[in-house]
Amino acid sequence: GVSAEPTSGHFCGGFRAQHVSTERACVRKDSSTKKLINDAIMNNDFLKKLDPQHLKEMVDCMYERIYTDGQLVIQEGEPGNYLYVLADGLLKVTQNGKLLGEMRPRTAFGELAILYNCKRTATVKAVSQAHIWALDRQTFQSIMMKSTQATQEEYFSFLRSVSLLRDLPEEKLSKIVDCLEIDYFDKGEYIIREGEEGNTFFIIAKGEVCVTQTTEGCTEPREIKTLGVGDYFGEKALISEDVRSANIISTENDTQCLVVDRDNFNQMVGTYEELQAYLKEYVEELSRCDVRRNALPHSP
Numbered sequence: 336g337v338s339a340e341p342t343s344g345h346f347c348g349g350f351r352a353q354h355v356s357t358e359r360a361c362v363r364k365d366s367s368t369k370k371l372i373n374d375a376i377m378n379n380d381f382l383k384k385l386d387p388q389h390l391k392e393m394v395d396c397m398y399e400r401i402y403t404d405g406q407l408v409i410q411e412g413e414p415g416n417y418l419y420v421l422a423d424g425l426l427k428v429t430q431n432g433k434l435l436g437e438m439r440p441r442t443a444f445g446e447l448a449i450l451y452n453c454k455r456t457a458t459v460k461a462v463s464q465a466h467i468w469a470l471d472r473q474t475f476q477s478i479m480m481k482s483t484q485a486t487q488e489e490y491f492s493f494l495r496s497v498s499l500l501r502d503l504p505e506e507k508l509s510k511i512v513d514c515l516e517i518d519y520f521d522k523g524e525y526i527i528r529e530g531e532e533g534n535t536f537f538i539i540a541k542g543e544v545c546v547t548q549t550t551e552g553c554t555e556p557r558e559i560k561t562l563g564v565g566d567y568f569g570e571k572a573l574i575s576e577d578v579r580s581a582n583i584i585s586t587e588n589d590t591q592c593l594v595v596d597r598d599n600f601n602q603m604v605g606t607y608e609e610l611q612a613y614l615k616e617y618v619e620e621l622s623r624c625d626v627r628r629n630a631l632p633h634s635p
């Protein structure tokens with residue numbers, strides 16, 4: 336019979352046909368789509384271990400497929416040619432005719448055959464119209480072939496350019512590289528809300544954000560400053576459990592931030608206290624500067 340997954344090139348009509356072989360094609364998407372795909376991959380136990388640069392390229396290269404109600408996405412026992420992310424709709428997973436479960440939006444699937452080169456372990460079928468993002472095996476492999484070392488070095492030198500991390504010992508910086516994630520934001524989207532609890536630290540890798548804060552006697556938060564590539568925010572979350580002291584709002588579409596999670600950080604960077612002490616000193620230094628500025632409002 337006809338297999339559920341044609342080999343790449345026939346799959347996505349004209350678009351893929353122009354981009355077969357080893358060339359990697361980036362498919363434009365808005366940041367909420369990137370965020371959805373990214374979240375789905377990060378929620379998958381097998382995929383979340385991939386390094387952030389590989390993950391980012393996977394997000395960039397995925398292309399869209401619409402499945403109709405009842406259409407087969409994956410057939411158990413067949414070779415697997417694609418990795419998928421369900422964006423919208425409902426899928427049913429079966430094995431030997433037995434129902435294993437349902438899949439809801441923001442789920443990555445089909446990873447087992449792609450990662451481990453095994454036959455499809457289950458059948459996946461659309462039970463409504465389904466909007467799916469797909470990545471073919473060839474593209475996946477060409478992304479994964481870019482050496483981790485090269486991408487680690489890119490991140491490493493980027494982090495080195497961030498003022499907060501400038502003097503951090505090399506091995507600490509490498510640990511941070513290991514626990515980075517990427518997050519995507521639309522124009523107008525709140526990245527941080529004043530007063531909320533937070534446990535993540537952000538470094539802007541692309542785009543721009545504005546910082547707003549509520550001041551006494553004003554009903555509306557006041558804009559304090561804008562931050563761009565290489566700037567960071569939320570650093571206080573790494574050293575204490577204070578609530579967020581300001582709003583951070585993306586002012587561009589597709590603002591991208593490198594995100595470090597406190598727990599993650601705690602787990603992966605064994606010498607957390609040391610780093611905490613370093614950050615604390617830095618933040619205290621900054622607030623001393625603030626105090627001085629406030630005390631001498633007319634100084635340059």
Ligand code: CMP
Binds near residue numbers: 455
């Ligand atoms: P793969 O084996 O490549 O193709 C079928 C996919 O179904 C598999 O990868 C998983 O992503 C997914 N899958 C396998 N078993 C289950 C299960 N018990 N529940 C939900 N999804 C599953």
